[in-house]
Amino acid sequence: MAPVNVATSAGQYPIHIEPGRLQRIAQSVPGNATRLVIISNPVVDGLYGAVLRQALAPLGKPVMTIIVPDGESFKSLDTLNTIYDRMLAEKLDRRAVILALGGGVIGDMAGFAAATYMRGIRYMQIPTTLLAQVDSSVGGKTAVNHPLGKNMIGAFYQPVSVDIDIDVLRTLPAREVSAGLAEVIKYGLILDAAFFEWCERNVAQLVALDADALAYAIGRCCELKAQVVSEDEKETGLRAILNLGHTFGHAIEAGLGFGTWLHGEAVACGLVQAAVLSGKVLDLPAEDIERVRQLVRAIGCPDVAPDLGQDSWLDLMQGDKKTEGGEIRYVLLPGIGQAVVQAAPLDKVQETLEETVGN
Ligand code: NAD
Numbered sequence: 088m089a090p091v092n093v094a095t096s097a098g099q100y101p102i103h104i105e106p107g108r109l110q111r112i113a114q115s116v117p118g119n120a121t122r123l124v125i126i127s128n129p130v131v132d133g134l135y136g137a138v139l140r141q142a143l144a145p146l147g148k149p150v151m152t153i154i155v156p157d158g159e160s161f162k163s164l165d166t167l168n169t170i171y172d173r174m175l176a177e178k179l180d181r182r183a184v185i186l187a188l189g190g191g192v193i194g195d196m197a198g199f200a201a202a203t204y205m206r207g208i209r210y211m212q213i214p215t216t217l218l219a220q221v222d223s224s225v226g227g228k229t230a231v232n233h234p235l236g237k238n239m240i241g242a243f244y245q246p247v248s249v250d251i252d253i254d255v256l257r258t259l260p261a262r263e264v265s266a267g268l269a270e271v272i273k274y275g276l277i278l279d280a281a282f283f284e285w286c287e288r289n290v291a292q293l294v295a296l297d298a299d300a301l302a303y304a305i306g307r308c309c310e311l312k313a314q315v316v317s318e319d320e321k322e323t324g325l326r327a328i329l330n331l332g333h334t335f336g337h338a339i340e341a342g343l344g345f346g347t348w349l350h351g352e353a354v355a356c357g358l359v360q361a362a363v364l365s366g367k368v369l370d371l372p373a374e375d376i377e378r379v380r381q382l383v384r385a386i387g388c389p390d391v392a393p394d395l396g397q398d399s400w401l402d403l404m405q406g407d408k409k410t411e412g413g414e415i416r417y418v419l420l421p422g423i424g425q426a427v428v429q430a431a432p433l434d435k436v437q438e439t440l441e442e443t444v445g446n
């Protein structure tokens with residue numbers, strides 16, 4: 088498959104999507120890199136670190152590996168500091184290149200390390216979760232969490248390449264696959280009705296990790312995200328449509344405690360809630376709402392929202408970053424494949440919660 092190109096103000100970079108891409112990673116390494124720094128966690132390094140180092144060996148460049156603990160709670164300034172400590176102790180210069188090997192946690196943190204080490208060095212994204220392959224590795228948002236908020240310390244900083252090996256998804260827990268598929272169907276809903284239909288027809292193959300189906304779906308998602316990001320690199324407008332389902336989803340994640348539901352699971356349920364609200368505000372037809380619900384079920388994600396109490400639902404949605412002057416702005420669907428961002432009347436939101444929250 089031809090690479091997907093992402094155009095940004097700083098130039099363009101390729102996304103390579105292939106089975107076995109890890110073995111050919113040397114093709115993406117910038118020729119003038121002095122040293123290579125793999126940043127990963129024990130789980131992913133244990134599975135794929137050796138393959139990566141072997142694939143880099145023919146380049147004859149020194150390779151060091153920095154392992155940070157696994158998990159969202161380690162996407163922190165403290166962990167970042169341990170990365171800087173190692174890089175400075177090893178006297179890495181500005182022509183060193185970071186290779187982020189892992190899911191979104193590693194990609195976001197390694198990307199931010201690259202953005203800030205000596206005012207910025209180059210980095211390559213090697214995403215190993217489905218969510219990271221279709222979402223977090225593309226677009227140049229890098230960050231760590233702060234005790235007062237997720238992703239609050241970060242930078243827009245684009246990688247030199249994204250290398251997606253779909254074979255690595257075979258070791259991903261099924262729940263993580265389902266969560267990643269939530270973001271996949273989101274792209275169809277906001278931008279591409281034909282792709283949504285394709286997902287409906289191919290959902291069994293996707294869940295079963297069929298290589299052709301995955302390569303097609305990941306490629307299409309990267310193309311769609313690349314288009315949106317190229318038009319709105321720093322999220323001042325269009326990029327907000329990527330948050331379909333995320334206002335409801337954020338309330339679920341925060342209300343149940345982060346990590347109780349995976350992000351993608353909460354987003355999947357939020358897609359159903361956003362579709363129901365779209366029915367009330369923009370007349371999205373009932374059969375389209377049902378298609379969203381059926382596809383969310385088919386990817387193995389929850390379609391009934393947890394009870395957080397009606398008041399706390401509204402408070403929690405208010406706490407989401409996407410509010411403007413206290414008014415909640417929702418991504419809504421006038422039809423499948425089209426998205427708008429707007430406020431919604433409170434009574435319609437309340438009706439939506441009554442209809443979508445279970446007991
Ligand atoms: P994650 O990085 O925590 O990975 C999930 C789990 O899967 C981890 O335990 C990881 O070790 C394991 N894992 C990774 N690859 C594996 C593989 N191939 N086989 C087996 N296990 C594997 O979670 P995630 O869902 O990839 O990413 C979530 C993060 O992404 C959040 O911090 C979120 O804020 C961020 N994010 C960023 C953007 C962005 O635009 N930058 C977009 C969406 C999400």
Ligand code: MG
Pocket residue numbers: 222270333350354
């Ligand atoms: Mg998301």
